[in-house]
Amino acid sequence: xxxxxxxxxxxxxxxxxxxxxxxxxxxxxxxxxxxxxxxxxxxxxxxxxxxxxxxxxxxxxxxxxxxxxxxxxxxxxxxxxxxxxxxxxxxxxxxxxxxxxxxxxxxxxxxxxxxxxxxxxxxxxxxxxxxxxxxxxxxxxxxxxxxxxxxxxxxxxxxxxxxxxxxxxxxxxxxxxxxxxxxxxx
Numbered sequence: 474x475x476x477x478x479x480x481x482x483x484x485x486x487x488x489x490x491x492x493x494x495x496x497x498x499x500x501x502x503x504x505x506x507x508x509x510x511x512x513x514x515x516x517x518x519x520x521x522x523x524x525x526x527x528x529x530x531x532x533x534x535x536x537x538x539x540x541x542x543x544x545x546x547x548x549x550x551x552x553x554x555x556x557x558x559x560x561x562x563x564x565x566x567x568x569x570x571x572x573x574x575x576x577x578x579x580x581x582x583x584x585x586x587x588x589x590x591x592x593x594x595x596x597x598x599x600x601x602x603x604x605x606x607x608x609x610x611x612x613x614x615x616x617x618x619x620x621x622x623x624x625x626x627x628x629x630x631x632x633x634x635x636x637x638x639x640x641x642x643x644x645x646x647x648x649x650x651x652x653x654x655x656x657x658x659x
Contacts, residue, residue, distance in 0.1 A: 485639060497498060497513065497514060498511040498512065498513060498514055498639070498653075499511060499513070499514045499516070500613075501528060503527055503528070503545075505657075506545065506625075506627060506657070507621070507655075507657035508545075508594065508629065508655070508656050508657070509652045509653075509654070509655050510543070510544075510631075510650060510654045510655065511649075511650070511653040512530050512541065512650050512653075513646060513649075514647075515532075515533060516530040516531060516532055516533065517530065517531050517532075517533050518530055518597065519531045519540065519542075521542075522542065522609070522626075523544065523578075524623070525544045525546050526542050526543070526544050527543055527544065527545050528542070528543045528641070529541070529542035529543070530542075532635075532643065532646075536617070536636075536650065537635070537636075537639070538613060538635055538636040538639075539633075539634070539635035539639070539640075539642075539643040539646075539647075540632075540633070540634060540635075541631065541633040541647060541650050542631075542632055542633075543629065543630070543631050544629070544630040544631075544632070545627050545628070545629055545630075546624060546627065546628040546629055546630070547626060547628075548566075548623055548628045549626045550566070551566070551623065551626075553589050559596065559597050559623070560590065560597045562597075562623060563589065563590075563596075563597040563598065563599060563623060564589050564599075566623065567598070567599045567621045567622070567623060567628065568587060568589050569587050570598050571599065571620075571621060572584065572587055572599070572601045572603070572619070573607045575619070575621070575630070576603055578607060578608060579603075579605035579606060579607065579608050580605065580606040580607070580608050581603045581605060581606040581614075582603055582604070583603060583604040584602075584603050585601075585603055585604065585616075586601070586602050586603040587599060587600070587601045588600040588601075590657075591620060592622075593620040593621070593622035593624075593629060593631060593651065593654050594622065594624065594629070594654040594655050594656035595624060595655070595656045595658065596620060596622030596623060596624035596629065596656060597623075598620045598621060598622035599620070599621050599622075600618070600619070600620050601617075601618070601620075601621075602616070602617070602618050603616070603617055603619070604616050604637055605617070609635055613636055613637075614636065614637040614638075615635060615636060615637055615640075616634065616635060616636045616637045616640040617632055617633060617634035617635075618632075618633050618634075618644070618647055618648075618651070619631065619633075620634045620651055620654075624656050624659070625656070625657075625659045629654075629656075631650070631651060633647035633650060633651070635647075
């Protein structure tokens, strides 16, 4: 066998072993806060719905209505307190009363549960699950999981929701997005 034949045979063996790389997640980072998260690469970026929305992604396809959106609100009320009070501040400022106010932009709200001492990125967070009817756009009943965390004088709110009867199909994907959230260490 000639050197050229051996080279071609070796090249073909390596070529058969090479597979194409397919991304499974998309990494996004906010230019200002350096907060980041990942989401399935098949999801579509959506226009922000509210002034404090900084990023929204939705499951593609007709009638899925599953979306995660990140909101950021400046909150310097607790700036003078040291970091070791963060868990107490979360329980005071980002718990039941916060979620009652936050969900005021929807109709027919049913709070399913609120849990303190959760986490979002590096911050202490409150977790809430609720059912509601949308107030803007087409009216539909939705179920949402939401996390709120105060970190570096910003309140980060991650809300993932879907049409109420199809929510169970997206719950694990939503939790995957939540688990991927990361804040720049301050």
